[in-house]
Structure formats: C-alpha cells, structure tokens
Amino acid sequence: MKISYLSAFALSLTLMACTDTNAPTAKGPVADIAAGKVIAERDCKACHGLNGKGIAPAIPNLAAQRAHYLYNSLKEYKNGQRSHAALKNMATNMSEADLRNVAAYFAGLPPIANTAGDVKHSSPYEQGKVAAAACAQCHGEDGNSKTPGTPSLAGQQPHYLVAAIQEYHQGDRAKGAMSNLREADKLELESLALYFAAQKPVKRAAPSFGDPVAGEPTTALCGGCHGAKGVSADAATPSLAGQDAEYLVKATKAYRTTRKNWGMQRYISGLSDKDIDNIAAYYATQEPKAADEVPTSTQELAAKCDRCHDQDASPTMAAPKMRGQDKDYLVMSLRAYRDGKRDSSTMHTMSFPYSNAIIESLASWYASQPAK
Numbered sequence: 001m002k003i004s005y006l007s008a009f010a011l012s013l014t015l016m017a018c019t020d021t022n023a024p025t026a027k028g029p030v031a032d033i034a035a036g037k038v039i040a041e042r043d044c045k046a047c048h049g050l051n052g053k054g055i056a057p058a059i060p061n062l063a064a065q066r067a068h069y070l071y072n073s074l075k076e077y078k079n080g081q082r083s084h085a086a087l088k089n090m091a092t093n094m095s096e097a098d099l100r101n102v103a104a105y106f107a108g109l110p111p112i113a114n115t116a117g118d119v120k121h122s123s124p125y126e127q128g129k130v131a132a133a134a135c136a137q138c139h140g141e142d143g144n145s146k147t148p149g150t151p152s153l154a155g156q157q158p159h160y161l162v163a164a165i166q167e168y169h170q171g172d173r174a175k176g177a178m179s180n181l182r183e184a185d186k187l188e189l190e191s192l193a194l195y196f197a198a199q200k201p202v203k204r205a206a207p208s209f210g211d212p213v214a215g216e217p218t219t220a221l222c223g224g225c226h227g228a229k230g231v232s233a234d235a236a237t238p239s240l241a242g243q244d245a246e247y248l249v250k251a252t253k254a255y256r257t258t259r260k261n262w263g264m265q266r267y268i269s270g271l272s273d274k275d276i277d278n279i280a281a282y283y284a285t286q287e288p289k290a291a292d293e294v295p296t297s298t299q300e301l302a303a304k305c306d307r308c309h310d311q312d313a314s315p316t317m318a319a320p321k322m323r324g325q326d327k328d329y330l331v332m333s334l335r336a337y338r339d340g341k342r343d344s345s346t347m348h349t350m351s352f353p354y355s356n357a358i359i360e361s362l363a364s365w366y367a368s369q370p371a372k
C-alpha cells in the first residue's frame, strides 16, 4: 500500500543512518561484564532491575538491548542530548570503562519474557471502525452520506476531520445534528478520522440546483487551498470534491454567520448566494479522491521500522531493539522525537507526522511482541 504518512521514509531511509560509526568495534576495549554488574547493582537496580526489566511503566527494559546503543544512550544523557536528571548525574560520574561495562552487563542478559496478554494491541483503523458505528446513520456506513445536508466523511483529510469535530465541541461551529455526540478523547477522534479517511469516496450525481459550469471560474479563489478540482492535498484543509451539494452551500454560508474561521470568512464574503450554489454544484460533481492513503495495519507500518529496528539485523545497527519493550516508554519516546524533545534526526523525520493514535498502535504492537 502507498502510505503518504510515510513518504518521509523514502527520503530518510539512507541505510547510512542505520549503522553506527561510533559503535565499539571488535578492535575496541573489551568490556568487563562482572565490573558492569557491580555498577548495575549499586546504581541501576532500583529502576531497571538486576535482570534489566524496568520496574515501573515508562522505565525501559535494558536486558538484551544492543550494547553500543546502551552505551551511546548513556553518553547522550551525559552530554545533554537526552535529558534525564538522575541519568545525567550518574553517567557524568562514570568513566568510559564504567559506561562500556554496565552497557555490556545489561546487553548480555537474557531478554525479558513478556507475559502473553500484557499489552493489548489493536490498530487505530480497527478502533475507528468500531467507533464509526455511531456515525453511520447520518454519515453513511462507509462515510459516504446519502442524506442531503449531511457531509460525506469518506476519504476526507484525517487532520481536518479531527479539527472539525473539535470545532463543534469548542463552539467554533454550531453543533446542530452533531450536538448529541459525546465528547471523545483525542485518541478516539484520531482513530475515527483515520478510519473515515481510508474509506473510498464515491462520485455524486449533479444536484438539482446550481450550474457547475458557471461555478468553475469562481473556484479560482478556492483552489489554492482546497486543491485542483476540490481535491485537497493539505492535511488541514478539507477536500470539497464529491461532497454533498446542500451541505457545501450550508457550510459556506455558515462562515458568514456561525462558523469561526478567519481564512474562510475572508474568501466567501464577496460571494452571492447564486455564486455559492454554482460553486457547490461544481465541487459536488467533481471526481473525489481519498486523502493520501492512511495506514490500516500496524504490521505494515512496523515493517518499515524493522528496516533499522529488526531484532535480527546486524548488531552494529544504531537503532535499539523494540520488541517486548515497555509500551509507555515507547509511546513517550516516539512523542519526544515527534515533538522535538528528543534529538535524533533519523527518528524525528520518522515520527514527525504521526498522530497519537498511530504512535499508540505502533507502541502497543512492539510491546506485545516477544522480546528476543
């Protein structure tokens, strides 16, 4: 499947980024595992266990992790590239040999066996599908609305869908039919949005009002944001192609009155009611196209990550092993890369466009896999 969320991969997937030139080589100093164990017992056990299992959620497992990754991480805490006060302190007081030895100790431990059912995994698509049952009576089973005045959601930009629902909740849009919806958390909204965005939008027949041919020239005003023929390429701007015509009229006029959106208010202020009918007829009859495809299975996504993170990949890979890692820790790390709080050019590019729903699903997937 083509996954645009992941187009960043294509650019950043230089395998050079995967191998680590700072890794201790066979020629480097040999680590003293027994000396490492002494340090672990004294300084690390309280949080990472002597067996390398994080003692609480969000503390990473260290057992069987790649030695040079552990070593590099400790250096990063030391020099401030990663921030954690206690680790910075400890690492600062450790010699090069100490760092190497303690890394070797944890790396040499057997992997932590995760108990089946420790972490439940389900993809945002599956969660969204379940939640979408509450929307079907109005927006259609697959997000293609057959009710005049009710918008289709199929193929719509997922970021836009989340923002639109929040606007109803916040009162930036009059709620109308949407007022009976209970408030959903962000994760659930994102899952719903990913589900609808992945549905195929269907082409519509011409509406009984408006003149598409007369509408077309006026849409020159709109195409810069809403895309050629109403197919938006921008995550925050809705596609209009194939949308229900009555809804388009109602929504456009609502920017004159109840809908708050500075950009849109400016652009529609000069339009007459007749212009709006014609524009609606034009957009409604254009060929709709789904937002760049969104990932529907976590395994598909994870396959991309495994190019660098695979357990069986070369031990000189710079990327850490993730299977069986603590789920909360994985969520936290991915958000940290995305939000610019943890420095790694490779991982930042990778996690930048990810919604919380995708991060949650990737983290739960990896955490639920047996560690090796």
Ligand code: HEC
Binding pocket: 039, 040, 043, 044, 045, 046, 047, 048, 058, 059, 060, 062, 069, 070, 071, 073, 074, 082, 083, 084, 086, 087, 090, 102, 103, 320, 332
């Ligand atoms: C007070 C609790 C605590 C102690 C003690 C502690 N750690 Fe940690 N350690 C953490 C936490 C929490 C994190 C995750 C921090 C973050 O988000 O970067 C972490 C992360 C790490 C990481 C990064 C792992 C990864 O997957 O990126 C390494 C390596 C590590 N610790 C090694 C050690 C070593 C070696 C010691 C003993 C010298 C030690 N830690 C002592 C709590 C602790």
Ligand code: HEC
Binding pocket: 131, 132, 134, 135, 136, 137, 138, 139, 149, 150, 151, 152, 153, 161, 162, 164, 165, 173, 174, 175, 176, 177, 178, 181, 192, 238, 250, 251
């Ligand atoms: C009772 C019918 C009804 C139900 C149930 C309903 N909606 Fe709506 N929805 C509407 C109508 C009507 C509008 C247009 C409101 C307006 O004019 O702003 C709308 C608007 C929206 C929009 C804005 C679309 C756009 O293009 O701006 C989104 C997103 C949305 N609904 C999502 C949902 C989701 C998700 C659910 C289920 C959790 C749901 N709706 C349930 C009737 C409904």
Ligand code: HEC
Binding pocket: 151, 163, 164, 167, 218, 219, 221, 222, 223, 224, 225, 226, 236, 237, 238, 240, 248, 249, 251, 252, 259, 260, 261, 263, 264, 267, 268, 271, 279
């Ligand atoms: C500067 C960028 C921009 C321009 C130009 C623009 N729009 Fe929009 N439009 C947006 C954004 C952003 C939204 C989402 C606003 C919101 O969240 O309510 C939107 C929303 C809409 C909606 C609501 C769609 C829905 O699904 O609810 C309609 C209809 C619409 N625009 C029509 C038009 C028309 C017609 C024009 C040209 C006359 C136009 N827009 C020009 C950015 C733009």
Ligand code: HEC
Binding pocket: 012, 013, 014, 017, 018, 060, 301, 302, 304, 305, 306, 307, 308, 309, 318, 319, 320, 322, 330, 333, 334, 342, 343, 344, 346, 347, 350, 362
């Ligand atoms: C091009 C290679 C590459 C790809 C592809 C890649 N990563 Fe990474 N990843 C790395 C490197 C290198 C690090 C270590 C960076 C650092 O030191 O902070 C890392 C670190 C991480 C960490 C931190 C783990 C820890 O123990 O602290 C997580 C979580 C992570 N990646 C998840 C992912 C996910 C999920 C994907 C797929 C969407 C992915 N990575 C794809 C190279 C990659």
